Amino acid sequence: MPASPLSAESSAPDTSGLVIEAGVNLKPYNTFGLPAVAQRLVRIREAADVRRVVDHPELGRAPKFVLGGGSNLVLTRDVDAVVLKVEIQGIRLLETREDAWIVEAGAGVAWHDLVCWTLDHGYPGLENMALIPGTVGAAPVQNIGAYGIEVKDRLEAVEVMDLITGRPALLPADVCRFGYRDSVFKHSDFGGLAGKSVITRVRFRLPRPWQPVLGYLEIERKMAETGITQPDARQIFDWIVAVRRAKLPDPKVIGNAGSFFKNPVVSAEQCKDIIGRDPGIVHYPMPDGSVKLAAGWMIDACGWKGKTVGGAAVYDKQALVLVNKADARGAEVVTLARAIQESVYGRFGIRLEPEPVVL
Missing domain, CATH: 3.30.43.10 (Uridine Diphospho-n-acetylenolpyruvylglucosamine Reductase, domain 2)
Incomplete structure (x- = not known):
C-alpha cells in the first residue's frame, strides 16, 4: 500500500x-x-x-x-x-492553502470538540457532522458521516503506526478505501489494516471558499421555520446539534452506540418493489442510481420502537438506536439486534447490517 x-x-x-x-x-x-x-x-x-x-x-x-x-x-x-x-491530544492548523485549510488533530481528541474548534477558529467544513460521538482517530475507521457529509469528503491524510514494526506512515485519503461506514482500517484481509496499525493523528482538508451542504429534510425544515435561506456554518452547526439532541439519546445519560444499523442501499428496482408494498417507506435516491432506505423507518414499521430484551431496548424516540436501559449486558444487545434483523428481513427482504463492532 x-x-x-x-x-x-x-x-x-x-x-x-x-x-x-x-x-x-x-x-x-x-x-x-x-x-x-x-x-x-x-x-x-x-x-x-x-x-x-x-x-x-x-x-x-x-x-x-x-x-x-x-x-x-x-x-x-x-x-x-x-x-x-x-488518548493522543492536540489540534492545530497545519497549513493554509489557496483552496483549503489543513487541520491536524490527535486521535484521542473527541470528535465534537474538533468540530467546535474548527468553527471557533474560522475553519468551517465539519459542521454537518456535529455531535457525532467518538474520537478523531475512530472517524476514518468508520468513515463517519451525517447530513450529506462523510469524513472521506474532508480527509487529507491519516497518520498511523505499524503494530509489527513500530514505524510511522502517512496514508493519503485515496488509499484508505473509503465506503459507506467502511474503510481499509475495518478489514484485516486483502491489504486491510485492522489489527495491524494504530491511527495516531488525522489531517483534514477544509475547502476554501466554504460552501454549505444543505438538502436534508431536517435542515430544510429549520430553514423554513427560521426563514434563513442562506445559513452560515455556525447556523448549520446549531441546527444539527438541536436536531440530534431532540431525537438521539445522550450516551452520558443513557448508554448507546448511536445508529446501530446501516441504512441499506438497494437498486432502483428493489426500491420500487418495496414501495409497492410499503408506499410510506423513507428513501433517498443516490447519485449512482441506487437508493438508500431508512433503516429506522423499517424497524419502526415492524413495531420495535420501545421493545426490550433484558436490559437492552430500542429507543422510544428513534428506532435506529439501541440503548442500555437497565444494566444491559452485551449478549442482550446482540440478541435484540438479531431479532430486529430477522423481523425486518421477514417483512422487507432486507438484511440490516450493524454499524458497531461486536467483541
Whole structure:
C-alpha cells in the first residue's frame, strides 16, 4: 500500500515510559456502558507509545485491540488482548492553502470538540457532522458521516503506526478505501489494516471558499421555520446539534452506540418493489442510481420502537438506536439486534447490517 514514511527514531524507544494497567473495568470506556474487563490496558498518549508497545518484551508479541472513545463498540465478554487506549491530544492548523485549510488533530481528541474548534477558529467544513460521538482517530475507521457529509469528503491524510514494526506512515485519503461506514482500517484481509496499525493523528482538508451542504429534510425544515435561506456554518452547526439532541439519546445519560444499523442501499428496482408494498417507506435516491432506505423507518414499521430484551431496548424516540436501559449486558444487545434483523428481513427482504463492532 503506498504511503509516505515519517521520520522514525534511529534507536529503539524506552519501554519504561508506558502506562500499563491490569484488570481495567471497560464500562466507563464504551458509550453503551456494557460490563467487560481488560486484562491489560496501555494508554497511548503519544505516537512513540505505540513503538514502546511494539518493542516491549511481553506486549510486543501479544494480540492487541485498539480502543478510542468506545462509541462504536458492543462488548460481550472480557478482553484478553492488550487494549491500546488511544488518548493522543492536540489540534492545530497545519497549513493554509489557496483552496483549503489543513487541520491536524490527535486521535484521542473527541470528535465534537474538533468540530467546535474548527468553527471557533474560522475553519468551517465539519459542521454537518456535529455531535457525532467518538474520537478523531475512530472517524476514518468508520468513515463517519451525517447530513450529506462523510469524513472521506474532508480527509487529507491519516497518520498511523505499524503494530509489527513500530514505524510511522502517512496514508493519503485515496488509499484508505473509503465506503459507506467502511474503510481499509475495518478489514484485516486483502491489504486491510485492522489489527495491524494504530491511527495516531488525522489531517483534514477544509475547502476554501466554504460552501454549505444543505438538502436534508431536517435542515430544510429549520430553514423554513427560521426563514434563513442562506445559513452560515455556525447556523448549520446549531441546527444539527438541536436536531440530534431532540431525537438521539445522550450516551452520558443513557448508554448507546448511536445508529446501530446501516441504512441499506438497494437498486432502483428493489426500491420500487418495496414501495409497492410499503408506499410510506423513507428513501433517498443516490447519485449512482441506487437508493438508500431508512433503516429506522423499517424497524419502526415492524413495531420495535420501545421493545426490550433484558436490559437492552430500542429507543422510544428513534428506532435506529439501541440503548442500555437497565444494566444491559452485551449478549442482550446482540440478541435484540438479531431479532430486529430477522423481523425486518421477514417483512422487507432486507438484511440490516450493524454499524458497531461486536467483541
